[in-house]
Amino acid sequence: MADDSQHDLPGTGGILESEHPSLVERYYQPKYTIDSQSKKDEDICILTHSNRICIVTVAEWHPLLREKKTISKVNFDVDGTNRLDNKISGKGKRGAQLLTASSSLCEVTCSDASKYIISCGVRGQLIEVNENLLTSPHLLSQKEMFLR
16 A cells, blocks of 8 residues: 655655745845835845846835736836847947946836836846836736846
């Protein structure tokens, strides 16, 4: 008679049952910009890799996520610059848009007409934006779907 409730090998201490950390949890260190652009609770999460690549997203307690708002639109044309027009080439990433910590990446519009400006939070070069957010803006509120 086989016992289907026990799938671990003897002596493993339940290791096989535990979940593996996600790619983000494994390789990225989260850092936060608190009260981005002096707006209370509009915090930004900057995921930093050891190779100095950063992924920018909203913090888990940002009003977009905390209040479970329905995101209706993400606009990358902010501050007179369209972030979608970023054309880079070569090893040195020539042509990348230069960003400061206060540079706006996008404007998020919710179904209740509230708007949030997502700032960069770190000085650097813009390599890529997640263009999927244009057609599916709700992806911004899902775990591990980032602005990049």
